[in-house]
Amino acid sequence: MADLFDTPSSPKRDDGPRPLADRLRPGRLDEVIGQEKLLGPDGPLGAMLRGGSLSSLVLWGPPGVGKTTIARLLAAETDLSFVQISAIFTGVADLKKVFEAARHRRSNGQGTLLFVDEIHRFNKAQQDGFLPLMEDGTIVLVGATTENPSFELNAALLSRAQVLVLERLSLASLERLTQRAEAELGKALPLDGPARETLQEMADGDGRALLNLVEQVTAWNLSEKLDSAGLSARLSRRAAQYDKSGDAHYNLISALHKSVRGSDPDAALYWFARMLEGGEDPRYLARRITRMAVEDIGLADPQAQSVCVEAWQTYERLGSPEGELALAQAVTYLALAPKSNAGYVAYKAARRAARETGSHPPPMHIVNAPTKLMKDLGHGAGYEYDHDAEDGFSGQSYFPEGMERPSFYEPVERGFERELRKRLDYFRKLRAKRKS
Structure with missing residues (x-):
């Protein structure tokens, strides 16, 4: 994961060239950028460390925001032995060896912070395997995941671990990281102000991605500053984070639905476009916007449902990308249509009454x-x-x-x-x- 910090305190090594992200690895928790809500004095991790106790944790957040770094530094702050595994490459036999080593350390008076990257990749039985060691104090488990723990982790494991949400890095945080990279490299980036911001936007909240981009720009050895157009011609924008079956899928369709309900056509079109750019199936969007017409507009505008169905049929005839315009127009129509959920409420009330009155x-x-x-x-x-x-x-x-x-x-x-x-x-x- 990307290692993000304000001031370098890690000793420098001269054992060969290393990636910029590794060279900027933080040495203390107060050097981590962008997660002040968690690490500040009043944050959950700050309070834990101040109280002298560290419970098992699940760190939930997008890539490149410092999950691995925070886990490593927590072990250092609490004098625990740091052990890192990945759920992608670790099997049952490997887990048994890790558990046995942790028991051995405990018998010698040394605790273990076991960091499990991509913890949601473990199946139920493997997740259950952590429980006895968490309960008897053999390990402090710190899991990292980019997926919603509510859906991906066992209830038993979640009941024994505190879920902490890490945020994607803001432009302000990315600017601080850029400045630290320039200090490490000993020179400023050959970019004008707008191009500098464009570079940070390309990272899309991912600190590691930003540092990789900084390394690429630095390697060009330019004598004059680039503008945004020149930078965009040389670098590709990072693909947006979107998983058609994951958390981003549900978050974005919720944002689209609520923007339509809130009568904001600009926001609705933005989230509609975000899903298309992420590779969402337009047929799924056609089905969902038709549902919006039925659920949130209803008989306040009986034509809204017909508009959606016709846009859906237009897409089926034209395909992408031409047919997507018809869906976009339907989204705009829905956002500006009068809203009513009276039919939806009436339907649910009637279903409830039908269940309660039995077989009259x-x-x-x-x-x-x-x-x-x-x-x-x-x-x-x-x-x-x-x-x-x-x-x-x-x-x-x-x-x-x-x-x-x-x-x-x-x-x-x-x-x-x-x-x-x-x-x-x-x-x-x-x-x-x-x-x-």
Whole structure:
């Protein structure tokens, strides 16, 4: 992982060329950049160290934000032996050796901080294997993951470890890291101000990626400063962090949905574009925006659902990239449409009532009577044909006998539902009139 810091304190080694990220490896926790919320005096790790106790941890965050570095420095701060393994390359036999070595250290009075990179890659049985050693104090487990621990780690392991969230590095943090790199290299980067910011944006919050980019720029040995266009011509922007089956997938579709619900077309288009740039299947997006039309707009704009379905059909006919424009236009339409979840709320309330009322039959007057026997038994007796009633409305009850009449659908005073509200109120007045 990238090692991020303000001031160098690690002794320099002269054992051959090393990557810039390794040369800038922090020697103390207070040298780590970008994670002040965790490491500050009032942060969870700062409080632990101040109290003289370190519990097992799961460090959750994107690549290149210092998870490995923090684990290594925590071991140094607490006088624990640091052991690092990767869940990708470690099998059951390897784990047994690691556990046995930790038990041996403990018998000699030495604790072990076991750092497990990509801990979510271990299966349930392997994760369970850590529990006895965590409970008896043989190891302090520090796991690192880029995936949501709630979905990827066992509940038993999570109950014994505190989850700490590491943040992607801000532009301000990346600028501090850039300055430290320039001090280590002994020269400034050959970039003007906008190009310098472009370089940092290319790193996309990843400190290690930034230091790799800095090394590339430095190797060009330019005599004049580059502008943003010149830099972009020489370097490729780092691919955005997006996993179509992982946490980023759910975070971005949530952002898109809430931007539409919040009537912000610019934000909605941004998140829509972010997902496309990340390689998301446009058909998935077509399905989700159609759901938004049904769930958050509903009858406030009955046309919204048709707009989404037609955009979906347009994409199926044109494919990418032309068909994606139709989906983008549907997203814009949804964001600006009047919003109502009255239909969604009514549907859920009706489902809940259906579960609670069991198997109550319909009232006899609306039960079909296709045979003489059924008519003799009273099926359909007393049914009032609404077309023959005054105002075309009989006001009869269509709920099971003995069931108090509920009210599920309550239109909002927005869009087309204003008209539906008038109709609903009209029929309620007529129903009350017929009843009286």
